[in-house]
Structures are given as C-alpha cells and as structure tokens.
Amino acid sequence: MDIMLFSLPIVVLLPFFGAIVVALASIANRIYAAWSAIGITVLSIACLSPLAARVFDGETIIQSWAWIERAGLFFAFRLDGLSMFFALLILGIGFLVILYGRYYLSSKDHMGRFFAYILMFMGSMLGVVLSENVILLVIFWELTSLTSFLLISFWQHKNEAREGARMSLGVTAAGGLALLGGVLILGHIVGSYELSEILKSGDIVREHPLYLTTLILILIGAFAKSAQFPFHFWLPHAMAAPTPVSAYLHSATMVKAGIFLLARLFPVLSGTQEWLWIVGGIGMTTLLIGAYTAMFKTDLKGLLAYSTVSHLGLITALLGFGSKLAVVAALFHIMNHAAFKAALFMIAGAVDHETGTRDTRKLGGLIKYMPITAILAFITSAAMAGVPMLNGFLSKEMFLTESLAVSEGLLWASIVPILATIGSILAVAYSIKFVKEVFLGEASKDIPKIPHETPYGMLVPIGIFATICIAVGLFPAFMVGDLLGIVVASSLQATLPKYELALWHGVNLPLMMSMTALIVGAVVYASRTRLYRLHQRYIESINAKQYYDMLIDELFALSIYISRKFDKGSLQHASVWVIVSSIALGTIGFCMIEAPLIGDRSMLDLDLVTLLMGVGLIFVSLIMIVIHRQRIVSLVVVGFVGLAISLGFVKFSAPDLALTQLSVEIVTIILLLLALYFIPKNTPIEHNKKRIYRDIFISLLSGAGITAFTMAILTRDFSSISNFFLEQSVPGGGGTNVVNVILVDFRGFDTLGEISVLAIAGLGIFAMLKGMRLPEYTKNCSGLSWSDDPHPMIMSTLSRVLFPLMLMFAVFIFMRGHNLPGGGFIAGLIASIAITVQYLANGISWTQARLKANMHMMIGFGLLIATLAGIGSMFVGYPFLTSTVGHFDLPIVGNIHVASAIAFDLGVFLVVVGVTLMILVGIGKLGAVAESKSLDNKEIEEGA
C-alpha cells in the first residue's frame, strides 16, 4: 500500500508524463497515439479508484509535501467527495472524448500533438480539482488556460480559431492572475494556504474587512473561467476549436473549473449578502443572456456554446442562493449538464464531420441519413430542455424549487422564479431548434457532403452519455444518490440537508413551472420568425463583445494618448518632466510631514549695497540672456551669476569658497562652450507663446523650490549633529587620521584608479567621435570669411623651435615631482600641450607623418607600467604600491629623489599624454574635412 501514499500526485502527473508517451507513440503510428492516450487515462482512473472507497466512507485524503515553504506553497493534494467527483468527471469524459477524437480527426491532423495537448490539459484540470494548497491550485488553473490555448488553436490555419484562442487565453489567464491575488489575500486572512485550514475559517473570512476584496478577486477568476457575465463572450468564440475539444473543455471540464472553485470555497465565502447579490445576480443574468442568445444562433456549436453559458449561469445562480439544498441542486446539475452537453457537442461534431457544415440554415432532414445519431440527439436535447424522465428535468425542478425558496417572504424577489421560468422557456425553445432544424424537416440540398451514419467509434461515447441521461432520469437515487451525497457533504463541509432524489414529487408549483416552460417554449419556437424579426430590429446590435471591444478600444485610446504625451523621444521634453516631477515629489513629501519650512536659526544681516549688487547683477544678466540670440555670448553672461555668487562668498568672509566657486564656474563655462560648437550659433526665436510661458513657469517654480529647500537647510542648526559625528568617528571609523592615511600612502591607489578612468574616458570619447561629422564653417557669425592660410609661417617656425624646450620642461617637472609641485600628471599635460601646438601650427597631416606613435599603445603601456610598479612592491613583500626611496646626484637637476613610485609616475605620464592627444587629435580630425577643402593638394599628398 506504499504507493497509495503518493497516488494523488501520480494521478495528476501521469497525464503530463503521458503527453510525452503519446508524442513518442505518434512517431511510430498516429493511431497508437490515440490508444496510448486512452491507456494513460485508464491508468489514471485505476490509480484513483482504490481511494474511492475511503472517500465514500466520508474520509478526506490529504497527501502533502513541503515545496516552497517561504511562499506558502506546498505540493499538497486533497481527495474528498467534491474533488473525486470532478476528477472522475475529467477522467471519464476525457476517456470518451479521446475515443471520439480518434475517429473525428482527419488524416491531415497531427494526432500525436492533439492527444498530447488533451492529456496535458487533463493533467492540469486534475491538478486544479485535487489541489489542497490554493497556490498550487492557481498554478494548475493557469496551466489549464495555457493548454486550452494550445487546443483551441489546434487548427491554426483558421482565422476564427486565432481570434478565439487569443480571446480565451487573454480572458482566462488574466482572470487567473486576479484569482492569484484573491487567493493570496485569502491565505493571509486565514494564515494558511491549505484548503483544510481555509475551509474551517469561514467565519473569520466573512468578518474580515478584506472579505469583499477577496470575494471579488476570486469571483473574477472563477467567472472568467466559467464564462459568466460579463466575461461570457469568449466561450462562443472559442468554438472554432475541434469538436472533441469543445466537448471536453467547453462543456464538461474547463468551464466547470470556475464553478468548482465556487463550490469548493462555498463554506468560506458564502452566506453573506454580497455573495447572494453578486453570485446569484450574475448567475441569473448569465442564465438569461445565454439562453436568449442561443435561440438565435445558426451555428450549431454557437448554439451549444451559448446554452452552456446559460447552464453555467444556472449553476452559479444556485450556488449564489446560498442554501444547502441549492448546493445539492447545483452539484446535481453539474453532473447532468456534463452528460447531456458533452453528448450534444459530439453530435454537433458528428454532423459537421458528415455534412461538412454546422449551419442550421443549410442543414435539415438528417434523420434519413443518420438515424441513430438523430435518436441520440432527441434524447440528449430533451434532457437539455428538461423533459421529464431525463436527468435534466430533475435538476431543473430542483432549481425552480430553490428559486421559489429564495424568493419566499420577499415581494420583489418573486421576480427570481419568474426569471427562472423564462430561462427554462428559452432552453426548451433552443433545444427544439437544435433537433428540428438539423434532423427533421426537409432534407436540404446545400449540404457540401452526402452524409452517412456516424462511425461507431464516435457513436459509442454519445450512446454512453445518452444512456446516463436516461438512467439518471429514471432512477436518480440509485444511480447517483451516494455520489451526490458525498460530493455535497464535502462541498458544504457540513452535514447533508434533507433532500430526496426522485422522479415524482407530486404536483407542485415547480412542476407547474416546468410544464409551463415546456409548452410556452414550444410556442416560442413556433413563433420564431416574428421573434427573429424583433430580435434583428432591436437587440442584435447589442452584444457583450461589443462592450468588451469598446472597453479595449477606450483603454487603447487612453494608452495612445499617454504614449503621445510621454513618448516623444525629445530630450527637452524628458528633462522638463524630470524637473517638474522632482518638484512635485518634493512638495508631496513636504506636505506629508509636519515640520515648518523655515527653521529657527537666526539669519545674518545683509546690507543694502550687497543686496542691490547681487540682485542687480543677476537681473542684468537675466535680461541679457533673454534678449541675446547668440549662444556663446549668452553662455558667458550666465557666468555672471556664478561670479555674483563668489562675490557673495567674499563678502561673507569665505575667500577659499569664493576661489573655488570662481574656478568651477569658469571651467564649467569653458566646457559648455566646447559643447556649443556642435549646435547652431544662434538661438532660434521661439514663437510658441505657450511654450515660453510654460518654460518661464517651470523655471520660476524650480527656482522657488530650490530656494525654499536651501532655506530649510540653512536655517536649521546642525552643529550638534556634526559634533555627534566627530565624537562617533573616533571609535567607529578607526582613527581620526583616516584621511591622512589615504592621502599619504595610498594616494597611488587613487591615482591608479584615476588614470584607469581617464583611459576609459579617452577610449570612450575616441569611440564616440569616430563616426561624427562636423559642420564646416567658412564664415564667422558676422559674415567675415576665415583666413585662408591655416598655418601661418611664423607660428609654425616658432612652434618647431619651442617643441624640444617644452618637452624638456615636461621632463624637468616630471623628475622633481616627488618633492615639489609637479609629477607625472602635470608633466603629461605639458607634453601633450607641446605636441598639440605642433598639430595646431602645422596641421594634422604634417604632424602625424612625423609622430607615428600609436596613442592606444601609449595608454596601454602607461597603465601597464603603473600596475607593474604597484605589483613590484608586492613581490618584495610590501603592500601594493608601496614605494622605496633612493637618492641620486644628477648633473644640472641636482640631487634627485628616486622612488619606485617614479615608474608609477611614468605610467601616469604616458596615460595622460595618450588620452589628451587621442581626444584632441580626434576632435581636430573632425574638422579635417573642412580643412582639406581649404588646403592645397600638395599638403594632402604629403600626409598620405
């Protein structure tokens, strides 16, 4: 019996494994695929059946393994009455559908793939119904959406299959995600994701403030899957699938998953007004809409699809009523509906198979050609209509009884039984239509194929279903009494209500309603032409899909609008948003905390002259910038503001700050000037007034924001905090001399980092400049043309004389670097200036012909030498980059102090020279195109 300990996972996983077997079998022979699929199904049933006896004794079998505990996910399965019933339904109908499919699929279809998909779907469905852990349930739930997508799109070449598959996957997968949310919240309310815990905690859940949220999220998942209003539109579109798929997915199993979930969670979620209103209301709505639409469908499968929608609505409504007896009726109707609807789908498939069409307008009189099919169709559609002696009648009676019960004592609620009766009337009408227009009447001449009787392999499953319909209809208690008992008990998680399964309950109101439905239904069908006309005139245009489409369209329109707003690909636009939203975030944040904007630190005095000076300078430069159209001049004027600030620093006795500000300001302006080369010289006049005002507004706003923020910081006293830090840094930071240590001994480390970064930057700029073209300027901005002699004689002669001197100076600076200001960095800059001067004075081609060094090489060598110098000290046993010192006497230079760091300095020198030249020459070359035009040909030849 050991294997029984994990038989439930085996039942679930066997079909997945079987899918592989089937795929392999189909390589050998396509028919093998069908038989192996049947074998797998039988094997699964065999695994399940030994446990059935225990379930009938009222036991709940749970087999659980820890899996991903942190996420609350256990590999846990549960077998009780409800799940066993559904598992048997899935396996049993699966068995018959596979049998049917073996004969249904034409030789062109890929059988192995088809049955592999079917088995995968079967496994996922089994997973849904047998899961004990609700997260596991959601996983299998999504798997059913995926596998059903594969099945629906099996005939990919059909246009409608495409649309249907997409819609069904979209709706059900999205619903599944909503379900995931609901389940997570449910688990958080209960404190466990295990069903056994959840089912016990009904009261906690119902009283929890999040009850409604949970309910709605779970219902979205369930309703999407079970094609309940307003998600009912996807089911008819999924009918493009092969018929066995429709029979299996869209009548018996997948669409029942939502209902299963409602029944499963019934003890937890039901019993509130919200439940009654939402579930009951949506159930009734779906019942009516489905039944009404079914009546006007001319496609056989469309008719069946809408009738399925309507029956599912009926079951949902019953569960929504919330009484125990209603649950009995609901579960009983699930059984019955599965039997007759699967048979009807198969009949529709058989008709399609034999005649080549499913259009009721073309079909007719088929009883002559396929009598057995016709008889089976009569029986099963009678069951659908709720004719006495058949199973559909019994559960419909119960539904009518419950609709009366729910309306008891409430006047307005008496609309429920009336609506229920209308639903039944419509059901009768479309059942008659199904039989009459296909099998009775005159034989049509438009049929694409001459029909024959259905093959026996397809008839057998239909026959079995029809037999079930009759047997249950006649002897309900004997056939399904026990099963229904345990199913209901496990769904309710409570004692069974008193009910009686019998054909005859005496003459009572429900019976009268049933009879009314049968008679009026026939009348409705008889007067169908007038109804069709009314329908066409007023109602046909109303279609739920239309609203779905409208919703999607609206969403898309909104999305397009948003995209247009935010996806402009314009830098200006992007930076506006960054600035505006940072202001917004700051404001929101400020509003959230309770603190005054201005602190209590007293402000310094300010004399009038300083104020006037500052304001005056800023104001003047502002006006200059606004009025001036020349970018370079405007930029220089911007610098005034920075200068005004450094004046302010001087005024408040901080000359060091003033100097820093001054140099930073100047460097920034120069850098910006360089960038300006690439954009037109003049600012175009902005004509868009709105834009100007917007920009002014944003500037003022950000200025105000920064001012407020600065005020907030500066008006608060922070000295206490700094003291705290100073006290803490000694014990915490490892000594006050930390900064010194870094500066003195490990400076080299920084420098190595710096030159690496420099090298990277050099390479980066080089790479970026490569593909660039500069505009060629033959005239300056005031219209004067540039001199046509780019390399004046005096300058080039002088530069050649100066060159060795400059290099000498670089060497001198380099050598004295360790003791006095200087070193590799400065020396590198001097050397590169020396070379750059040559470029400037003599032209690129001239210089390059004489200076053949590869700058990449130079950078590489520099980095290598620097690194080796550092590593060298490690070999001698000192830390990386430690230096040793020695003194030498050299003529002229004098006593020099040679540290091993001098090698390191050499590396720095080389990198600096390399990078600087590479960048400058790179930029210079950009102008070479322009230059080459003004040069004479001789010089170009010289360069080549």
Added chain:
Amino acid sequence: MLEPISVSLESLNLITLSPMLIAIGGALLILLIDLFKDNLDKTMYVMLTMLILFIDIGATFSLNINERGFFDLMLVDGISVVSQLIILVTSLLFIPLALTASNNRFHEYSYPEYFALFLFMVAGLQFMVSTDNLILIFVGLETASLSLYTLIAMHNTKGSHEAAIKYFTMGAMAAGFFLMGSVVVYATTGSVELYEVAKILQSQGVDGLSSIIAPLGGAVLMLVAIGFKVSLFPFHMWTPDVYEGSSAPMAGYMSIVPKIAMIVVAMRFFGIYINLNIEAVSYLIIIVSVITMTLSNMMALVQKDVKRMLAYSSISHAGFVMAALALGTTKANSSIFLYYGLFMFTNLGAFAMLWISRHKAKRFHGRYDHPYEKFSGMISAHPIAAVIMAIFMLSLSGIPPFSVFWGKLYLISSVVDFSAATGESKYIVLAIIMVLNSAVAAYYYLKLIVYMFLKPPVNELNLVYTNKSLALATVIGFLVMATILSIFYVQPLMEFVTYLVSSSGY
C-alpha cells in the same frame, strides 16, 4: 614631513576588493594583449572575458559576509553578494551573445576596447553595490555609466549614437541629482557613510524629526536619481529610445544589471528612512512605483515594435520591484532579488531572441526593426524558436510554472504579508494594483504569441534568424531551460537569497 604611517595589509581586508580588482585587472589584461598582438581572433576576447567573469564569480562566492574593508569603505554584506552574483551571471550570459553567425558579426565586438570597457563597467557596478559610502557609490555609478554610454555608442548605427547621447545627457542630469542628494545628506548629518547617517538620524529621535525636512529633500533628490537609473516613471523617458538604439542584448542587459545595482543603492539609502518610520518616503516610493507600473503597462500596450514593448514592460517590472522596496521587510527585500534573478533569465532570453533575428544590413521595416509582423507565422517556419519565444512571453506575463511567476508570487505575497503585519489595509490595494497590472500585461505579451502562432507568415521569413550560431543557441537554450525548470530550483534559490538578505539586516 609627515610621520610614516603603517597600515597593515590585513586590516585593509583587500579580499573585499578582490571581485572588482579581478574585473579591472581583466580589462587591463585585454587592453595589454591588444597592445602587443593586433590581429587576434576576436572570439578569443569573448572567451577571455568569460574566463575573467568566471573567476570573478568565484571570488564573489568566496567573500565572507558582513565584512568591511579598505578603511571601512567597502561593505560586503548579503545584498552586496547576491547583487554581484546577479550582475556577474547576467554578464556571463551576455558576453557570448557577441558570437553571432560568422557571416554576420557586429563590428563593436571586433574592438578589444569593447570588452575592456565592459569589464570596467562590471567593476563599477560591483563597487556600487559593495559600499555604503555615497562617494564611492557615485564613483562606481559614473564608472559604470560612462562605460555603458560608450558601449551603446559602439553599436554604431545612427540610432545608437542618438541613444548614447540621450542616455548621456539625461544620465548627467541624474548624476547631478545624485550629487545634490548626497550633498544634502552630508550637510545635515556630516557624513557620507550611510551607516553613520543612520546612526545620526536615529540619535535625533522624535525631537529631531522637525529637522527631517532636509534629509527628506535629500531623499527626493535621490529618488529622482535612482528613478532615472531604474527607469521609474516619469524619469524613464530615455528607456525606450535607448533600448531601441542599442543592440538587443545590450538592451536586455540594461534592463537588468544597472537597475539591480541601483536598487541595492536604493535599498541601502531608503532603508534608513524606512527603518525610522518616515512614512513620507515610503509613500513617495509607492506612488512613483504604482504610476510606473500602470502607465508603462498602458504604453507597452500600444507599441508596434517588440523591442519597444519589451522596454516598456521592463519599466513596468521595475515599478513592481520598487514597490516592494518601500516595505523594507526582509521578505520584500529578498523578493526583489529573487524577482530580478528570475526575471533576468526570461528577459535576457527574450532580447536574445530579438538579437537572433537582427540582420546586419537589412532592417525589417523603415521605422522599426522588430515589429510584431516580423514574427507572424514563425511557428511554421521556425517552430522551436517560436516556442522558445512564447515561453519567454508567458514567463514575463507571470503565468506559472515559468520563472517570473515565482518572483511575482513571492513579491505580491510579501506585500500582503506586510499589510497583515502592520494591519494597514491600504497595502492590500497595492497588491491588487499589482495583480491587475499583471493581468493587463498579459495582453501585450500574448499579442506576440498570437502573431507567432496564429497569423499567416510574412514573405520575408529569411529575415528572421540570420544570426543563429551555436554560441547564441547555447545561451538561449540555457536561458529557456532556466525559465522552464525554475519550478525545481526556486526553493533553494529563495532560501539562499533570504539567508543573504536577512544576514545583512535588510
């Protein structure tokens, strides 16, 4: 003359630097090899880079957790290790994508500088995540960013230059915000070491909260800088353009690696505020992330190009993750890494599939190179490729049992748990928004599946798939297996990540 100061090598704990030094050393090695030997087969550089990354991974694994080094500048804690691992593994999977079919090599991979710059970028990112010193974070950020701009530009199409310039300009602005934020923090607390900042803010206690306005301003500035790098709405605007301009693997890489590094910074920085229960900051993060996931989802909905769609979808995923960051619980923080770890396989895979279909000279379409139409009917022409792409799309939409689902599950459940722990039901609203967003996202991912599986093929199917080579197939095969089989390794991965995150106190 200063006294010589001796600092023992042991106290420096240079081992904490070893992963970055390996990357930098490797980059220099590549430059040197190029120096001496010019005409080497470029495949060798790919191999060399992979080798260096392997060594780097080894070094990262051998780090001891919760150690400081180099004058306490370096901080090796759990989140540093886990994020370095994500960075390195992604890099390792990214680099072989250079080996496209030999008749269709892209020229940026023929420069050894490309690989050197790449390794410098990796080192920069590693620095970013392994320190809590704002200055070093900034240095790492800039090293990585400057290298990245160049790497993008090296793709050397018209679009890639535009992308690099846009990224650079916006990046410079964001760097400015980062610096201003750091300055404010320094001005108010006197320290750039985040652990010191935390201590100081803590010591002020409730009385000091009146002066919290300045640190709050710092947090806002920081949020802008971080939002730029993680591409949160509305600081995301560079993302689609830059992704479109850069090569597909680079776009995939950018959607993961720089983001995870910045998220670690965000975790360290905002963690201080969240621990102090300054609700304003967590609300700001949540507001931004909710806007991010919702609006970018909607924009992904209407994209006509798959690459742009993936760009917007990765923005939305980032929004998801940032929302968890605002909670500050261990579960939420570890779910971030789990999410990115799992997302990495799928998203890099999806971009790699786009890369396979990139033709060097021919573009599919004047405006877009990867419109949906390009993939229609792929199931009949390249069934395996279509199935792989479909798996990536399903995973991205969070459908079980594929990898991203687990991240999503763990992330949402951490939000739900948080609301249980604090008793604040408004976080449930956040969870619901996350769920609904996933549902909307399913639509546009499925759109591609519909095109691939259900639409009739276009005539120029030879355009799809020109890049296929063994190297690419191997990487993609690995990625798709990691996506499918996540069900088996997600438990140990989750344990590992949770251990690392909780041991570093987040």
